[in-house]
Amino acid sequence: MQEEKAYLPNTKLKGTTAVTGLVMGVARVYSRGNININSDPVDESRLPEEKKKFEQARKTVGVTMVRLSDFAHSRNDSDTRDILNAQHDILNDPELEAMVNRMIDERNLRAEKAIYDSFQHYIDLIKSNDKSFIVSRLSDLRDVRDRLIQNVQQLGMIASFGKDAVMVAEDVSPIEVITFARNGVKGIVCSSGGLTSHASIIANAMGIPMIIDAKSAMRMIQDGDTVILDGYGHSVIARPDEEAASSYTRAIKRHKEEEKQLRHVTEKPSETACGTKILLQANIDFEDEVLNIEKYRAEGIGLLRTDTLLMNSGPLTMDRKRQEEFCQTAFSASGSSPVTVRLLDVGGDKLLNLKDREANPFLGWRGVRILLDRRELLRNQLEAICRVAGRYPGRSRILVPMISNLEEFLEVKRELADMQDNLQKRGVPVDSNVKLGIMVEVPSVALQIRVFAEHVDFLSIGTNDLTQYTLAVDRGNSLIASLYQPLHPAVLTFIAMTVQAGTEFNIPVAVCGELASEPFAALVLVGIGVRELSMTPRLIPKVKQAIRLYEIADMKKLSDALLGCTTSEELKKIRNEWKAGYEEKLREQRTA
Ligand code: PEP
Numbered sequence: 001m002q003e004e005k006a007y008l009p010n011t012k013l014k015g016t017t018a019v020t021g022l023v024m025g026v027a028r029v030y031s032r033g034n035i036n037i038n039s040d041p042v043d044e045s046r047l048p049e050e051k052k053k054f055e056q057a058r059k060t061v062g063v064t065m066v067r068l069s070d071f072a073h074s075r076n077d078s079d080t081r082d083i084l085n086a087q088h089d090i091l092n093d094p095e096l097e098a099m100v101n102r103m104i105d106e107r108n109l110r111a112e113k114a115i116y117d118s119f120q121h122y123i124d125l126i127k128s129n130d131k132s133f134i135v136s137r138l139s140d141l142r143d144v145r146d147r148l149i150q151n152v153q154q155l156g157m158i159a160s161f162g163k164d165a166v167m168v169a170e171d172v173s174p175i176e177v178i179t180f181a182r183n184g185v186k187g188i189v190c191s192s193g194g195l196t197s198h199a200s201i202i203a204n205a206m207g208i209p210m211i212i213d214a215k216s217a218m219r220m221i222q223d224g225d226t227v228i229l230d231g232y233g234h235s236v237i238a239r240p241d242e243e244a245a246s247s248y249t250r251a252i253k254r255h256k257e258e259e260k261q262l263r264h265v266t267e268k269p270s271e272t273a274c275g276t277k278i279l280l281q282a283n284i285d286f287e288d289e290v291l292n293i294e295k296y297r298a299e300g301i302g303l304l305r306t307d308t309l310l311m312n313s314g315p316l317t318m319d320r321k322r323q324e325e326f327c328q329t330a331f332s333a334s335g336s337s338p339v340t341v342r343l344l345d346v347g348g349d350k351l352l353n354l355k356d357r358e359a360n361p362f363l364g365w366r367g368v369r370i371l372l373d374r375r376e377l378l379r380n381q382l383e384a385i386c387r388v389a390g391r392y393p394g395r396s397r398i399l400v401p402m403i404s405n406l407e408e409f410l411e412v413k414r415e416l417a418d419m420q421d422n423l424q425k426r427g428v429p430v431d432s433n434v435k436l437g438i439m440v441e442v443p444s445v446a447l448q449i450r451v452f453a454e455h456v457d458f459l460s461i462g463t464n465d466l467t468q469y470t471l472a473v474d475r476g477n478s479l480i481a482s483l484y485q486p487l488h489p490a491v492l493t494f495i496a497m498t499v500q501a502g503t504e505f506n507i508p509v510a511v512c513g514e515l516a517s518e519p520f521a522a523l524v525l526v527g528i529g530v531r532e533l534s535m536t537p538r539l540i541p542k543v544k545q546a547i548r549l550y551e552i553a554d555m556k557k558l559s560d561a562l563l564g565c566t567t568s569e570e571l572k573k574i575r576n577e578w579k580a581g582y583e584e585k586l587r588e589q590r591t592a
């Protein structure tokens, strides 16, 4: 097989699997970079479609601007806010809107060309009339024009990809993953990206196989190439020959067999070989996923990410009714099990565009920091959750993200008590037993975990962030991906400290980061003493299969060994030895 040669058949590219799976499809090279205007006129019948694209782009760009302006306002950044407001006015200028539509109609233009020409008309006008105004006004106009054109082009591009598309991109954002998923994309290949970036997490939630860090993907894969995305082999094959295609077909058959075996495990209790119960819960990001709770026998929801609601809505406000609907769906899909609703955790890499405004978004305005600065957002969300919790007494947990000091938690606790009080006074039924807990994802919290344990009802360890903040390794940066080691003894030590505090203060401790969904890591976590794991429901059977094959004592040996590692080579050796033994156990089980 060829190794990374341009446009030869059967070109194999190595990457890292972010979401497992095996698919064959047509490569669609996706880039949000340069703007090339297509000036070719279109057929008369396509004019309404072009006008619709313009309208849709105007709405999307408008929402982004309001969001950014809102953000600038909250930071007292009046300069940025003024610029954005001026741009928003340009976007909503009825004359400009009419001109674009007229150009589409009269000259049979594509939306992108009509936008370009209309803006050019204004730019020329300003240039000839008012010299003093030129620089700022022109750059505002150009900025709005380019945002509109990019949007129109992206819309057209994604809609035309077809159902067999495997997206090939430099990097993708969470919102782009959602857009791909809604357009039936089969897989995603990125030349950069991080395993626990939110784009990867969402692809996982949506079940779209994804390879990241396939460095030469954009250079070696052409639009229209047939590609095989092999999430099991951490690779992509571009332009497969007959032999590669038939080995793909054989592999698909094999994986279907394995899946069948996993279906048996689904019905079995979630306990270790020595009979210790391990609670396996679901991480839920979208409403469409809730069916998987029952399908994979998750025992409730360990992490309901509400951030995704904001990705679909407009500015930094969330409709309370919409939030109530989302929570209601989650509760009714979870039988009688508990549901952990996490308060909004935007910021970091989770709100497209905001990251451009902060030098260090992951160390910036994120999670509870935003909620405490924007109380109406927090109160609105607490109200939605409390209203639903009142309908399902005894099942609700509220989880506060990105806590780094105790005051933040106590402030949220006060807000929750006020809200419950307020609702009760208005005659709305509430559950006075709602549990309030925190994400353990910042080292300051792990180091002082006993201080927090005294005040919280439960702890949930977010290993995705705990790893990035402990090791100072950006979870989404492929340049340092090899340094991102969630099983690093420093991270495991923090987990062990958290478990110990949980035991001492008699409060539950869960792990809801991606680490919980990997069989080897899950065993290590149980070895440390974790008894609640939450993950994408699809991955529950694989974790259950591993847990059922080992006794607590075996898992403890594994976790002790890992805690004692001093190099990543030692860790790798232990993992490889375990893997060989595990595969042997599985084989024995199959033949028994
Ligand atoms: C985590 O940090 O591990 C976590 C579960 O939260 P998120 O991935 O949404 O940041």
Ligand code: MG
Pocket: 439, 441, 462, 464, 465
């Ligand atoms: Mg987190």
